[in-house]
Amino acid sequence: MRLVITGPPGAGKGTQGTRLASHFEIPHLSSGDLLRRIIASGTDSAFAQSARAINDGRMVSDETANALMLGELAEPEAAKGFVLDGYPRTAPQARTLDGFLGGRGEKLDAIIALQVSEAVVIERLSNRITCPSCGESYHALLSPPKVAGVCDECGFAGLSVREDDLPERIVVRLGLYAERTKPLLGYYESRGSLIAVNAEGTEEEVFARIVETLVH
Ligand SMILES: [Zn+2]
Numbered sequence: 001m002r003l004v005i006t007g008p009p010g011a012g013k014g015t016q017g018t019r020l021a022s023h024f025e026i027p028h029l030s031s032g033d034l035l036r037r038i039i040a041s042g043t044d045s046a047f048a049q050s051a052r053a054i055n056d057g058r059m060v061s062d063e064t065a066n067a068l069m070l071g072e073l074a075e076p077e078a079a080k081g082f083v084l085d086g087y088p089r090t091a092p093q094a095r096t097l098d099g100f101l102g103g104r105g106e107k108l109d110a111i112i113a114l115q116v117s118e119a120v121v122i123e124r125l126s127n128r129i130t131c132p133s134c135g136e137s138y139h140a141l142l143s144p145p146k147v148a149g150v151c152d153e154c155g156f157a158g159l160s161v162r163e164d165d166l167p168e169r170i171v172v173r174l175g176l177y178a179e180r181t182k183p184l185l186g187y188y189e190s191r192g193s194l195i196a197v198n199a200e201g202t203e204e205e206v207f208a209r210i211v212e213t214l215v216h
Pocket residue numbers: 131132133134135136151152153154155156
């Protein structure tokens with residue numbers, strides 16, 4: 001199964017990407033996780049510099065994004081399938097990815113576009129606590145860390161709601177997301193591989209809907 005999962009901030013891409021990966025026994029290739037690993041490794045390669053740029057909120061070039069993610073796809077673990085999360089982000093990246101896969105006689109099975117209303121995103125994100133160290137996220141009310149302010153996964157102390165996740169910032173981010181991804185989603189739609197999935201409700205409900213669309 002070769003999948004791309006997309007969706008606005010707060011749609012649950014990371015969570016659903018991880019679940020899909022374990023369900024189909026394929027790697028979950030998240031550009032965000034990959035960049036965090038590169039930054040944590042402390043090297044000063046060109047990749048590490050771009051990784052820091054993205055961390056500062058800047059967009060990475062198509063060239064760098066392609067080099068990073070196609071490098072991951074060339075690994076033996078990704079030979080039988082994968083879930084891509086955070087890549088491709090632009091129509092040119094999508095075309096490069098198609099070319100790369102085509103060269104191996106492969107193609108994407110589906111692009112899952114998670115759909116969620118602005119109100120739901122605001123509710124989710126304004127209660128989201130993300131660990132800046134390992135990327136783990138918590139919901140302040142529904143799934144808080146065991147010890148307030150401390151990451152269950154890596155022990156990082158000082159967890160808090162990101163400034164980016166405050167309601168007024170969320171509305172701006174959603175607008176930017178819609179504008180930036182329109183050409184990408186249009187590209188996949190024209191190829192008939194885009195599957196829109198309602199991403200409201202519990203994690204289990206959303207996951208069941210995704211799997212349902214993939215097996216039919
Ligand atoms: Zn952590």
